[in-house]
Amino acid sequence: MSEKPELVPGETRKLEVLTAIPKNEGVDSAVAATRRVISALLHAGDRTSAEMGAVAAQLNAIADHLDEHNGPVDDRLVDMWSGEGVTRHDPITGAENAIAPPLHLAGREDGSIGGVVTLGLPYQGPPGHVHGGVSAMLLDHVLGVSNAWAGTSGMTARLTLNYHRPTPLFQELEITGRQMKVEGRKIWTEGVISVDGEPCVSAEGLFINKQVPRPR
């Protein structure tokens, strides 16, 4: 069964090029279960009454099973980069990546992109708040996808972050980005993470129009 996530206002079909839509089948549901495990393990801590030796044995059995059925990593890299632009594997939006929150992004008709995400314990920095490096990772990606949405992409050369107020865990974060200017190979892009309309982290990026070749 395939179930599409809620769409944000202004979203168009090009969303499928910007950020992968979870299919809720096969690897996607296994990855969603793994996200639950990552979060539950961190919740468990030293005081859990769960039998952690048995938990470790079960998890290792699952990893052994996957390893037995996986092909060479070089083939997997080619597979990941086949098709047009959909990044199902990236660590921010990737439906196949258990460390991705995941964030779902939508392109908007005004040229910006945006999405919402709620982060839990795996992303904690200061008590009850999001790690600053995690915010930087989210914004780097959102700026990169903003460039893809605008039609001129590049690699991050410089990323400047301003942390205005602590970014809370367990609350809905809105993340937006927009390409501001292109001059030759230089691309300037901006983005912000907000809560209840108040900016927590803002970013300015300089991207250079250059692509790393896809594995073949």
Ligand SMILES: CCCCC/C=C\C/C=C\C/C=C/C/C=C\CCCC(=O)SCCNC(=O)CCNC(=O)[C@H](O)C(C)(C)COP(=O)(O)OP(=O)(O)OC[C@H]1O[C@@H](n2cnc3c(N)ncnc32)[C@H](O)[C@@H]1OP(=O)(O)O
């Ligand atoms: C994750 C997937 C990405 C691919 C996706 C593909 C399809 C998907 C479609 C949709 C989804 C898209 C999403 C993409 C999402 C996220 C993207 C994530 C972005 C990244 O995660 S990406 C990894 C981190 N990134 C690096 O790993 C870069 C390492 N680095 C280099 O590879 C080089 O360093 C490079 C290429 C930056 C430049 O090298 P270069 O040789 O091409 O150019 P050069 O050095 O000549 O600079 C030319 C002019 O830029 C000025 N300049 C350069 N650097 C500057 C700096 N730092 N500050 C100020 N000015 C700077 C120079 O001063 C000169 O200026 P001028 O012309 O005026 O003299």
